[in-house]
Amino acid sequence: MTAHDWFLEHRAAWVARALDEEEARSFRDHLKRCPDCRAAVAELEAELAWLPMGVSPVAPRPGFRREAIERTLGRRPPRRWILPLALAASLLVAVGLVFQLERRVGALEADVAGQRTALAALEDTMSVARQAGRMLHASFAMDGKTCGMMILADEHTHRWSVVVHGLPPAKVGEKYQFWFITDGGMRQGVVLEVVPGKMATFTTGMPPGNAKVMGAALSVEPMDNGGPEMKGPELAKIML
């Protein structure tokens, strides 16, 4: 038996890929050098080409056709492991949405609470206005315009409803400060929030302590003045 006889005997095994690794390597090397074996192998491959169809066909699963087309054309569809991942992502999105909705509901509730507070303040102001036994007014000029401050004083509850009109917005670094004039000196009240074209209104109780309130004033103050002394120009003054 010559060396070539071994290759002759193993041509079919090569075509069937039944050769072990080392044998296959040897046969591959031989094919590069042997045109006869190459031709014989090609002929064998042709003769046995249909042999694999001895298997039973397997019906593709649903979706296989679409996936095969899309993958072949380079449009890779979601892999099967994507589905659980997508579900998890959907769950996260749902949780996020719930969280956002809860935040939105919370914000709406806070808004409602704010509106209720504003309504309560308005009702309080109206209540003070309706109950007021005295009305005090002072006019003053600001940037060439006529302004005014009015105090509706409820003497039973010792609360005031104050209306200031005609004020321009405060300049940067300044504030409109409402003052109580007491027998113990000046006491800071609220800082007016001025919206252009609208009256500034607020309702206030008396300052804490036993000091007797004798009147009220309005001034322009530096923003950092939190003390009992008026530093800016006085705009209006009302004595009881």
Added chain:
Amino acid sequence: MTPERDFRSKPVLTALVAAAPASLRERLLARDEGALAELIDLASPWLLGITQSILRDREESEEVVFEVFGTAWDRIGEVEPDPRGLMPWLIRVARNRAIDRLRRRGRRLRTAVQAHSLGVLGELVTAPTEVNEAATPGWQVHERVHAALLQLPEDQRAAVRLAYFHGLTHSEIAQALSIPMGTVKTRLRLAFDKLRQTLAPLKEWVQ
């Protein structure tokens, strides 16, 4: 009847072997996506059967078949027209790739798995399980191959089955059947000599 089943109404061998693959190749060369869909319809049952028989793993088998279609689509212009037709080329590529994957597994594992599989599914190769498979394009080719295998002695048929349909090597077959490797080689050689004569007439269908 669903669109995926439409092809089954065509004359089987005409569709699979003669007219369809020849025209399909030209249409694939022309980047006709409809031709790709037809190819997938025609070839998938057989390519899945071949790769599952070797790999015994549905998902891995599908991966191989996807690769094969990708290769066919991408390289159809680079490959010389196969005188046997498009289907034998696809079958050969699918089988080789499945065997490549099989051989990357541990030898002991694949031998044990294949031996076990044969105990349970050994007749799968030659015993179709679904009556309507007969409507599958290529079924007549399958029947011819089936008949050729049945003409072999049982010991030769078992060796062919392990080698050709399960991707085992000589030594792995010897181990699975508990026979000397020389006996395996002899049985295979005798079997292939008979099969090449029996199956040779099938060539004309692919020309």
